[in-house]
Amino acid sequence: MVKVKFLGHAAFLIEGSKKILIDPFLSGNPKAAVKPEEVEADLILVTHAHGDHVGDAVEIARRTGAKIVAMYDLANYLVEKESGITTIGMNYGPTEIDGVFIVQVPAWHSSSDGKYSIGNACGYIIKLDGITIYHAGDTFVFGDMALFNELYGPIDVALLPIGGHFTMGPREAAKAVELLRPRKVVPMHYSTWPPIAQDPEEFKKLVGDKAEVVILQPGEELEL
Numbered sequence: 001m002v003k004v005k006f007l008g009h010a011a012f013l014i015e016g017s018k019k020i021l022i023d024p025f026l027s028g029n030p031k032a033a034v035k036p037e038e039v040e041a042d043l044i045l046v047t048h049a050h051g052d053h054v055g056d057a058v059e060i061a062r063r064t065g066a067k068i069v070a071m072y073d074l075a076n077y078l079v080e081k082e083s084g085i086t087t088i089g090m091n092y093g094p095t096e097i098d099g100v101f102i103v104q105v106p107a108w109h110s111s112s113d114g115k116y117s118i119g120n121a122c123g124y125i126i127k128l129d130g131i132t133i134y135h136a137g138d139t140f141v142f143g144d145m146a147l148f149n150e151l152y153g154p155i156d157v158a159l160l161p162i163g164g165h166f167t168m169g170p171r172e173a174a175k176a177v178e179l180l181r182p183r184k185v186v187p188m189h190y191s192t193w194p195p196i197a198q199d200p201e202e203f204k205k206l207v208g209d210k211a212e213v214v215i216l217q218p219g220e221e222l223e224l
Helices: 057-064 072-081 145-152 170-180 199-206
Strands: 003-008 011-016 021-023 042-044 067-071 087-088 093-096 100-106 121-127 131-135 157-161 186-188 221-223
Touching: 003 087, 003 186, 021 121, 042 057, 057 067, 067 072, 072 087, 087 093, 121 145, 157 170, 170 199, 186 199
Parallel strands: 021 042, 042 067, 067 087, 131 157, 157 186
Antiparallel strands: 003 011, 003 221, 011 021, 093 100, 100 121, 121 131
16 A cells, blocks of 8 residues: 655655655645654655755755655755765656656756756656656646656556646646546645645546546545
8 A cells, every 4th residue: 555645735755665755845834734853754856946845855864864866956956065865866767766666757847946046847757566656846737748647657646736826727737637647636736825825626626537636635645
C-alpha cells in the first residue's frame, strides 16, 4: 500500500517502502498540517527554487539524512549554500534513486530565489511499490502532458495545481486531466493566500467522469 498525504499548499508525503517528501513548505505556510520537525523522509523532491516549494527541505534533510533531489542547478545551489546535506542533481529524464524510479519532467514556470534564476522548474513522475504518481509542480497546462501517460502510465494519481495566477486554474487543470488520463487526481496549490483562492468543487465539476477527483484537506491522505 502507498499513502499520499497532503501537507498543505503543494507539499505531499508519499509513504510506501520509502518515504518521499515533495516541496516541503511547512514553516510560514498557513495551511501546513505538520511542523518540519514532525516529518521523516528518505528522499525530498523539490520542483523549483521558489520559497514556497523549497520550504524546509534543507532543515529536514539535515535532521533526517534524506537526500534532496532537484534540478541540477538548484541541487548545486543548495549544497554550496548549506552544509550537512546531500543533493542529487537531475535534469529532464528518468533515473532510479535508492530503488525508486523517478522521472523529472518539464513544468512551465519560473524558478528563482526571488532575485536570481536557478535552473528550470519541473514536475516529477514517481513509481513506488507498483504505484505511479505525478506531481506537476507549478505549471500551466501544455500538450506534452499526454506523453507522460504514453511513456510512464497508467498514472494512478496526479497532483495538480488549480490556484491560477501563478499556475493552472481549474479550467486548465481539467484539460491537463484529459491529457494525462490519471485514475485519480488531487487538486493542490490553491487557497493558501487570496491571489490563488479557488473552489475545488468547481474543478471537480469540470473534470466530470474523466477521473476521480479526491479533494484532500491538509493532513488527510489517500491510500492507493
